[in-house]
Amino acid sequence: MATYNSVGACRSGFSLLLSSRLYKTFVRPKFEYGLAICALLKKDYIILEWIQNKCLRMIVGGNAISSTMVLKHICNFPQMHFRANILITKFCIQAHSLPSGCLLSFVHQHHPQASTFRSLTSNFLLHSIPNNIHCTSQTQLAKHFESVRQKLFNQFCLSTTQVLIHVYCLVLEVDPILFLPATRTERSRLIR
Incomplete structure (x- = not known):
């Protein structure tokens, strides 16, 4: 992320939409690698969320303790815990459809103590x-994941005291402000 930040994925460089898409496409998969097969602890999810927050702060030039909640909402980034659950769910679905002769199926059937599949x-x-x-339908699964995420976000909105989230759009999508043709200064004012 520091490399992308130095070439323009920052507040004075690329647009927020482009910078967030660079992060989503190239940076986030680096620390998502292996999440689908690991049984993580709560502290691991806290570290992953901290890494995501640090990368997003680099994009907007925030300080080390600034909140990234609204930025995640504008760019439609899920929490890392939810993202890991999506990857684990997809892995489990694919693992159930493997033939019995595959190594993963063999390990799970004959050596369940060595397999993390149960957890x-x-x-x-x-x-x-x-x-x-x-x-097996990826579009149906994606719609289901989005509906679950929307329900969780609605529950969060009811329980939070953060004013910016309450007055903001309650639909989980990339904010239309990021698509408007505007100069960097105008877009910054619109987002703020």
């Missing part, structure tokens, strides 16, 4: 998939 299948997102959704 991965305790994922709340995996258990929330309704029976009418065909698990």
